[in-house]
Amino acid sequence: MPQYAVLIYEAVPADELPPDVMAAHGALPDRVAEAGGRIVAGLALREPATATVIRGGLLTDGPFIETKEALAGVFVLAADDLDHALKLAALTPIVAGGVEVRPLLGFEVVAAG
Amino acid sequence: MLATTVRLTRDLDTAEECVQDAYVAALRAWARTGVPPRPGAWLTVAARRNALTALARQRTLRAKLPLLLEPEAVQLPEPAGDVIPDDRLRLVFICCHPALAAEAQVALTLRLVCGVSTADIAHACLVSEPTLAARLTRAKKKITAARIRYVVPGPDDLPARLDAVLTVVHLLSTMGHTAPSGDALTRVDLADRALDLARLLHALLPAEPEVAGLLALLLVHQARRDTRVDAAGQLARLADQDRSAWDHAMITDADRLVVAALRSGSAGRFALQAAIAALHAQAPSYADTDWPQIRLLYDALLRVWPSPVAALNRAVVVAMTDGPAAALAEVEELERDGRLASYRYLPATRADLLRRLGRPAEAADAYRVALALTTNSAERAYLIAQLD
Numbered sequence: 001m002p003q004y005a006v007l008i009y010e011a012v013p014a015d016e017l018p019p020d021v022m023a024a025h026g027a028l029p030d031r032v033a034e035a036g037g038r039i040v041a042g043l044a045l046r047e048p049a050t051a052t053v054i055r056g057g058l059l060t061d062g063p064f065i066e067t068k069e070a071l072a073g074v075f076v077l078a079a080d081d082l083d084h085a086l087k088l089a090a091l092t093p094i095v096a097g098g099v100e101v102r103p104l105l106g107f108e109v110v111a112a113g
Numbered sequence: 114m115l116a117t118t119v120r121l122t123r124d125l126d127t128a129e130e131c132v133q134d135a136y137v138a139a140l141r142a143w144a145r146t147g148v149p150p151r152p153g154a155w156l157t158v159a160a161r162r163n164a165l166t167a168l169a170r171q172r173t174l175r176a177k178l179p180l181l182l183e184p185e186a187v188q189l190p191e192p193a194g195d196v197i198p199d200d201r202l203r204l205v206f207i208c209c210h211p212a213l214a215a216e217a218q219v220a221l222t223l224r225l226v227c228g229v230s231t232a233d234i235a236h237a238c239l240v241s242e243p244t245l246a247a248r249l250t251r252a253k254k255k256i257t258a259a260r261i262r263y264v265v266p267g268p269d270d271l272p273a274r275l276d277a278v279l280t281v282v283h284l285l286s287t288m289g290h291t292a293p294s295g296d297a298l299t300r301v302d303l304a305d306r307a308l309d310l311a312r313l314l315h316a317l318l319p320a321e322p323e324v325a326g327l328l329a330l331l332l333v334h335q336a337r338r339d340t341r342v343d344a345a346g347q348l349a350r351l352a353d354q355d356r357s358a359w360d361h362a363m364i365t366d367a368d369r370l371v372v373a374a375l376r377s378g379s380a381g382r383f384a385l386q387a388a389i390a391a392l393h394a395q396a397p398s399y400a401d402t403d404w405p406q407i408r409l410l411y412d413a414l415l416r417v418w419p420s421p422v423a424a425l426n427r428a429v430v431v432a433m434t435d436g437p438a439a440a441l442a443e444v445e446e447l448e449r450d451g452r453l454a455s456y457r458y459l460p461a462t463r464a465d466l467l468r469r470l471g472r473p474a475e476a477a478d479a480y481r482v483a484l485a486l487t488t489n490s491a492e493r494a495y496l497i498a499q500l501d
Contacts, residue, residue, distance in 0.1 A: 002260050004259075082260050103259045103260065
């Protein structure tokens with residue numbers, strides 16, 4: 001199945017998310033599987049204030065782009081086509097923000113040496 | 114022919130090339146042998162043959178470069194009980210997919226469904242030809258890269274997707290109805306294309322009330338087209354238009370569609386807008402229009418489609434049922450709402466109401482605000498005339 005990245009943008013920091021939202025995030029892989037898709041991988045990012053940016057050889061305090069809705073997480077989704085991917089991505093619990101769904105060129109997990 | 118070929122190639126660019134190559138081959142062959150008895154069939158077969166060759170080439174390429182290209186997606190079977198839909202319907206739905214930018218949906222539909230040249234589309238959309246060509250390329254690339262499937266949506270998705278299609282067709286007709294700038298008030302070709310598309314959609318989806326509603330709405334616009342501008346090219350208001358010059362047979366056709374759509378029980382915003390337009394069109398004069406009934410229809414419209422533009426149009430009707438003061442109150446509330454800040458008809462309406470209430474200085478101010486927002490010459494001429 002083709003793969004898509006789902007980028008989660010949230011204005012509410014991860015440690016302030018209500019418990020029911022956290023539970024919904026935990027239940028997402030099963031809900032996606034029930035709807036005929038598959039979450040292949042997921043990343044939960046720490047808050048933007050913890051980021052460091054390297055640009056043109058210079059280090060600055062992050063994030064790359066300062067936005068109210070910050071990039072909070074990314075997961076890789078396998079779906080039949082865009083409409084299917086959009087239906088699955090819409091299951092993502094969001095408090096204040098949204099998701100971006102982008103097709104992947106490739107996805108590879110490099111095994112630790 | 115393009116629609117049938119896309120089904121084979123599943124790639125719009127390749128399909129277009131196959132179709133073009135078929136035309137080129139036809140010109141060469143028919144110059145020697147004469148036009149065959151069924152030229153359409155000859156061309157379709159030629160295009161499909163090109164498509165199959167292209168597919169075979171792609172498969173060979175994939176076999177040689179397995180690491181670069183994804184394995185081919187499993188071809189899902191048609192849902193059970195589905196009558197094979199016309200390929201043109203699939204093409205319309207893919208061109209009007211909500212994941213594409215609205216301007217891209219318009220450009221793709223005009224190019225691939227209506228066959229309008231890139232140059233003509235660019236002219237209609239008021240952009241340069243390279244800009245429009247880039248817009249088309251980007252949209253086609255997104256369709257392929259994100260894998261938007263070439264399929265008529267299933268029953269769960271159909272209402273929302275159909276609304277997107279009807280919105281594009283309606284946008285085409287309003288682009289034709291009032292040119293944003295330039296001297297002619299109507300851009301006739303786009304309105305004709307939109308009407309053809311609406312007729313096609315109604316033929317392909319006869320049971321959908323919103324499709325019938327859109328067709329009815331466009332028929333009413335078409336029926337009244339000749340009287341929107343008077344002989345001198347000046348904008349003529351609905352109250353002043355010569356109703357005998359309207360195409361009443363077309364209005365009757367529209368009314369039939371409206372009644373059927375309303376009876377279906379699932380009339381949406383297009384059927385309701387059509388009902389309003391049909392009531393206007395059937396009134397013997399502006400004064401004899403059934404204003405209370407139109408107001409009721411606007412109430413119903415706003416329930417399914419809370420659009421500020423519809424609310425403004427309803428305020429114009431309120432002026433007829435409840436007087437200009439009541440309407441002015443509603444218009445001023447819309448101004449506070451802010452969503453119509455750059456919509457020229459808002460200050461224009463306010464100006465007209467102020468004039469009727471005997472407040473000429475404020476009316477003049479409002480006309481000037483409207484003028485600043487208006488680029489169409491015929492509309493500007495009308496507003497300037499009101500200022501005098």
